[in-house]
Amino acid sequence: MKAPFLIGIDESGRGPIAGPLAVSACLIPRQFYRKTRRKFSSYPLGKDSKKLSEKERNFWFGLMKEAEDEGLMELSVVFISHSTIDRRGLSFAIKKALGNSLKRFSVNPLLCDVFLDGGLKAPDVFKNQKTIVKGDEKEWVISLASIVAKVTRDRKMISLAQRYKNYGFEKHKGYGTKAHYEKLLQHGICPIHRRSFLRRFLAGDLGNKS
Numbered sequence: 121m122k123a124p125f126l127i128g129i130d131e132s133g134r135g136p137i138a139g140p141l142a143v144s145a146c147l148i149p150r151q152f153y154r155k156t157r158r159k160f161s162s163y164p165l166g167k168d169s170k171k172l173s174e175k176e177r178n179f180w181f182g183l184m185k186e187a188e189d190e191g192l193m194e195l196s197v198v199f200i201s202h203s204t205i206d207r208r209g210l211s212f213a214i215k216k217a218l219g220n221s222l223k224r225f226s227v228n229p230l231l232c233d234v235f236l237d238g239g240l241k242a243p244d245v246f247k248n249q250k251t252i253v254k255g256d257e258k259e260w261v262i263s264l265a266s267i268v269a270k271v272t273r274d275r276k277m278i279s280l281a282q283r284y285k286n287y288g289f290e291k292h293k294g295y296g297t298k299a300h301y302e303k304l305l306q307h308g309i310c311p312i313h314r315r316s317f318l319r320r321f322l323a324g325d326l327g328n329k330s
Contacts, residue, residue: 123233123248124150128261129221130237131214132169132269136294137317138287138310139277140199141210143217144269146184146261147194147225147232156192157260159183169256169266174274181271184264193264196224197272206316219243235259237266284310 126148133141148156160183169177187193198221200213208216218240222229229245236242237255252259256266274293281289286307292300294312301321309318 122150123231125225125227125232126150126153126261127222127225127232127234128236128255128259128263128265129218129234129240129242130169130256130262130266130269131217131240132266132273133294134210134214135296136314137296137300138202138289138294138313139280140201140273141205141213141217142269142273142276143198143200143214143221144265144272145196145218145221145225146265146268147196147227148192148261152192156187159187159192160260160264163260163263169263169270172267177267177271177274180264180267184268194225195268196221197268198224199273199276202312202314205314209316214240222246235262237262280312284312286310 128146129143131141131143133139160180163180172180184193184195188195198217200217204216205213222242229243230247232246232248234242234246234249235255236249236251238251238253240251242249252262255262257263277293278290281287287303287310288299294300296317304313304318304321309315309322315322
């Protein structure tokens with residue numbers, strides 16, 4: 121028997137060398153599932169958020185916020201800072217963010233079917249959970265969570281780019297691109313860089329010049 125609530129979970133920001141991790145959960149009551157699917161009838165299933173353009177992601181994110189306002193779904197996003205990732209590790213950060221994202225829903229865990237992307241796992245209290253490799257390409261509700269995580273984290277990095285103007289965070293969103301490393305060579309690391317991801321870089325004694 122299907123549970124009354126359906127939840128999809130995905131993350132964004134696992135690999136960047138700067139900025140926070142974001143984990144998003146998308147909850148849809150089964151009673152509104154068909155109505156919600158109709159609202160997203162033209163959504164390109166089988167295409168994860170990273171393969172959508174920024175314009176496309178923002179469009180679907182806006183539609184999700186509209187659906188949330190209509191009571192068709194609930195969205196939850198939790199950020200874990202670069203400093204926590206450095207202190208406790210990425211696995212701890214993902215587990216903490218995922219658990220906290222689910223706590224924001226006022227639902228009984230036993231009444232939820234939870235679908236997670238990749239290697240993600242929900243707390244054991246969620247008995248009905250399934251982890252799906254490339255789930256953002258296979259399971260619709262995970263795809264929605266993927267977009268929420270990606271859009272909210274990207275917007276966070278664009279905001280941080282205004283504070284740390286030398287690094288181009290608005291372009292690469294903290295990922296270790298060639299342009300990003302060139303900025304690191306010019307300016308050193310800044311307060312939102314993940315030192316634990318930059319050990320080889322820091323071994324060159326370039327330090328924090330900003």
